[in-house]
Amino acid sequence: MLEEDFMSRWMNKIGPESDVVISSRIRLARNLDNICFTNQANNNDLEEILNIINNLLLENNKFNLRLLLLDDFSKTRKKMLVERHLISPDLAKDGRHKAVALSDDETISLMINEEDHLRLQVLYPGLQLQESWDLSDQIDDYLENCIDIAFDEKYGYLTSCPTNVGTGLRASVMIHLPALTMINRVQNIMTAISQLGLAVRGLYGEGTDTVGNLYQISNQVTLGRSEEDIIQNLLEVTHQIIDKERNARSILLKEKELFLKDQIYRAYGTLKYAYKISIQEAMKLISNVRLGIDLGIIKNVDPIILNQLMVIIRPSTLETIKNKDMTLEERDIYRAELIRERFSEEGKDDF
Amino acid sequence: MLEEDFMSRWMNKIGPESDVVISSRIRLARNLDNICFTNQANNNDLEEILNIINNLLLENNKFNLRLLLLDDFSKTRKKMLVERHLISPDLAKDGRHKAVALSDDETISLMINEEDHLRLQVLYPGLQLQESWDLSDQIDDYLENCIDIAFDEKYGYLTSCPTNVGTGLRASVMIHLPALTMINRVQNIMTAISQLGLAVRGLYGEGTDTVGNLYQISNQVTLGRSEEDIIQNLLEVTHQIIDKERNARSILLKEKELFLKDQIYRAYGTLKYAYKISIQEAMKLISNVRLGIDLGIIKNVDPIILNQLMVIIRPSTLETIKNKDMTLEERDIYRAELIRERFSEEGKDDF
Numbered sequence: 001m002l003e004e005d006f007m008s009r010w011m012n013k014i015g016p017e018s019d020v021v022i023s024s025r026i027r028l029a030r031n032l033d034n035i036c037f038t039n040q041a042n043n044n045d046l047e048e049i050l051n052i053i054n055n056l057l058l059e060n061n062k063f064n065l066r067l068l069l070l071d072d073f074s075k076t077r078k079k080m081l082v083e084r085h086l087i088s089p090d091l092a093k094d095g096r097h098k099a100v101a102l103s104d105d106e107t108i109s110l111m112i113n114e115e116d117h118l119r120l121q122v123l124y125p126g127l128q129l130q131e132s133w134d135l136s137d138q139i140d141d142y143l144e145n146c147i148d149i150a151f152d153e154k155y156g157y158l159t160s161c162p163t164n165v166g167t168g169l170r171a172s173v174m175i176h177l178p179a180l181t182m183i184n185r186v187q188n189i190m191t192a193i194s195q196l197g198l199a200v201r202g203l204y205g206e207g208t209d210t211v212g213n214l215y216q217i218s219n220q221v222t223l224g225r226s227e228e229d230i231i232q233n234l235l236e237v238t239h240q241i242i243d244k245e246r247n248a249r250s251i252l253l254k255e256k257e258l259f260l261k262d263q264i265y266r267a268y269g270t271l272k273y274a275y276k277i278s279i280q281e282a283m284k285l286i287s288n289v290r291l292g293i294d295l296g297i298i299k300n301v302d303p304i305i306l307n308q309l310m311v312i313i314r315p316s317t318l319e320t321i322k323n324k325d326m327t328l329e330e331r332d333i334y335r336a337e338l339i340r341e342r343f344s345e346e347g348k349d350d351f
Numbered sequence: 352m353l354e355e356d357f358m359s360r361w362m363n364k365i366g367p368e369s370d371v372v373i374s375s376r377i378r379l380a381r382n383l384d385n386i387c388f389t390n391q392a393n394n395n396d397l398e399e400i401l402n403i404i405n406n407l408l409l410e411n412n413k414f415n416l417r418l419l420l421l422d423d424f425s426k427t428r429k430k431m432l433v434e435r436h437l438i439s440p441d442l443a444k445d446g447r448h449k450a451v452a453l454s455d456d457e458t459i460s461l462m463i464n465e466e467d468h469l470r471l472q473v474l475y476p477g478l479q480l481q482e483s484w485d486l487s488d489q490i491d492d493y494l495e496n497c498i499d500i501a502f503d504e505k506y507g508y509l510t511s512c513p514t515n516v517g518t519g520l521r522a523s524v525m526i527h528l529p530a531l532t533m534i535n536r537v538q539n540i541m542t543a544i545s546q547l548g549l550a551v552r553g554l555y556g557e558g559t560d561t562v563g564n565l566y567q568i569s570n571q572v573t574l575g576r577s578e579e580d581i582i583q584n585l586l587e588v589t590h591q592i593i594d595k596e597r598n599a600r601s602i603l604l605k606e607k608e609l610f611l612k613d614q615i616y617r618a619y620g621t622l623k624y625a626y627k628i629s630i631q632e633a634m635k636l637i638s639n640v641r642l643g644i645d646l647g648i649i650k651n652v653d654p655i656i657l658n659q660l661m662v663i664i665r666p667s668t669l670e671t672i673k674n675k676d677m678t679l680e681e682r683d684i685y686r687a688e689l690i691r692e693r694f695s696e697e698g699k700d701d702f
Contacts, residue, residue, distance in 0.1 A: 258626055258627060258684060259627070261626045262625055262626035262687070265624035265625065265626060266620075266621055266624055266626075268620075268624055269619075269620030269621050269622075269623055269624035270617055270620050270621065271620075272620055273617055273619055273620035274613055274616065274617050275609055275616060275617075276609060276610070276613045333609060336613070
């Protein structure tokens with residue numbers, strides 16, 4: 001099996017502001033009218049929901065979605081879909097009649113029988129919140145035209161959890177903040193962002209440590225604001241953070257160029273040659289190399305490779321590629337092997 | 352000035368058992384008859400000693416030695432000669448009429464007005480104690496034929512310090528023990544060696560830490576044993592250590608190949624790409640790469656480069672090459688630069 005199968009096609013593209021923003025995501029929570037919410041639903045309800053979507057896709061598959069029944073998937077394969085951000089950890093848990101419908105390039109993902117009956121996601125590379133929203137809106141219209149969605153004139157879309165009621169919208173960006181991390185500014189900024197009604201969380205590795213200087217910012221409020229407002233607000237904050245990160249980078253480049261080059265090239269050298277590497281170390285080094293590319297210090301490495309690596313080196317993706325359960329050590333060894341291969345495809349190989 | 356000027360030509364050769372033995376050294380302490388030992392000598396005495404050797408070299412320079420007057424040398428340049436093992440730290444200290452006579456390839460070094468009037472050194476790559484002794488013996492004969500050497504029928508050669516009386520001989524080998532270090536066996540072996548009347552010391556970096564898994568073993572006893580006995584004893588012990596180190600290497604290669612490869616290639620990657628490196632780190636990494644070459648894991652790097660690097664990256668040699676005093680940080684940066692240059696000359700360069 002090719003590793004390529006384990007990456008979403010959208011990862012092969014670089015979006016706007018990609019020096020700081022890795023990806024933009026819109027998620028809409030929707031429920032079918034007159035059927036219990038998933039947590040109250042019995043097997044028949046869940047089956048009915050799945051059938052409705054299955055029939056819809058058979059009759060009028062406007063966005064070319066492919067339905068995958070998670071009952072058929074191994075635990076590892078489900079976790080791999082989580083690591084690719086195609087399904088939520090919740091959907092990967094045991095349970096019947098769970099499914100996800102994906103577009104070919106995996107930009108669109110429609111989860112079925114998650115916390116809500118339907119969770120639509122649109123995921124784009126770089127800063128493309130507006131574009132993600134536009135596509136989500138089209139898909140939402142298509143769904144509403146074909147099936148009955150639970151909607152209240154006063155509250156808006158009804159959802160299983162009250163925090164999603166209203167727009168049912170969660171908009172988020174994944175951002176890479178190596179320079180702000182180096183100058184110890186991330187914590188301050190994150191606190192300020194939280195006060196603006198936005199939530200911030202790090203990307204996690206094998207355990208609970210934030211890895212690779214990656215952070216996700218998303219809206220907290222779904223009720224009482226329009227979708228456009230929510231997206232506009234997140235966009236503004238994201239642009240401010242982009243400015244701060246770029247500013248931190250140019251200061252570092254001006255005042256500590258040698259320190260930066262040392263960090264960046266050591267990271268490159270280690271990724272290129274290590275035979276065993278933890279996800280924490282790998283993500284940290286990938287972050288440094290990515291910074292080197294974005295600063296023009298490293299010229300011969302395609303940033304796409306790093307985007308891809310950030311996904312394929314994750315534990316369950318490694319196990320799915322290798323098609324077997326692995327110990328932590330086996331994963332560390334296989335992870336190093338995949339990384340070495342990528343880097344020797346890229347630069348000239350020394351051995 | 353070329354860096355090549357800062358290396359002894361003998362360093363460009365690889366000697367026998369060079370996977371473990373870096374170099375072999377013979378040192379003979381000799382004093383002129385009827386002149387006070389150096390520590391008691393006045394300026395006239397010291398001048399006379401220097402003149403005697405100067406005249407000898409002008410009249411009958413059988414071994415083509417070139418006399419360098421240390422009074423003319425800067426402190427840094429003198430320390431550089433110490434780092435190349437051509438003069439002792441003692442000779443580098445302030446003091447008049449100090450000198451060293453060197454052969455072209457710097458295999459032979461004759462120090463004048465050190466602790467003894469004359470200290471002859473022969474330094475060969477690899478395990479060549481017998482060869483070093485044979486050459487030392489010839490030079491010793493030549494000196495004795497031309498000048499009056501202090502010799503007592505009962506005690507042998509008379510020396511300034513009683514620990515050198517007798518043969519005046521110090522034989523030593525510089526050995527590289529990365530595998531025994533990795534499996535924590537060095538301390539035991541060193542204790543055993545000390546009990547055999549041999550002295551062991553590590554090679555030091557900028558401070559007092561042992562660096563690069565390099566150790567020097569030398570005889571302690573100079574009195575009551577023949578030169579042949581002393582050399583034979585050191586040779587035997589050295590062969591035993593070579594066996595132990597090679598054994599440790601094959602065990603590691605068999606049982607921990609991946610761990611070894613990881614250590615070795617990470618070292619290679621860091622040396623190749625770092626922009627700032629301390630002597631301690633550099634020596635440790637060079638030791639790992641050298642082990643990789645000796646185990647056949649790294650194939651495209653010439654071990655000679657590492658022998659050379661071990662010398663040119665030392666503090667005073669760096670300052671002499673750059674021809675200026677440097678801060679610790681400046682040295683760390685320049686050291687990394689020299690190492691990168693060597694490695695990119697060697698392998699294919701990536702950038």
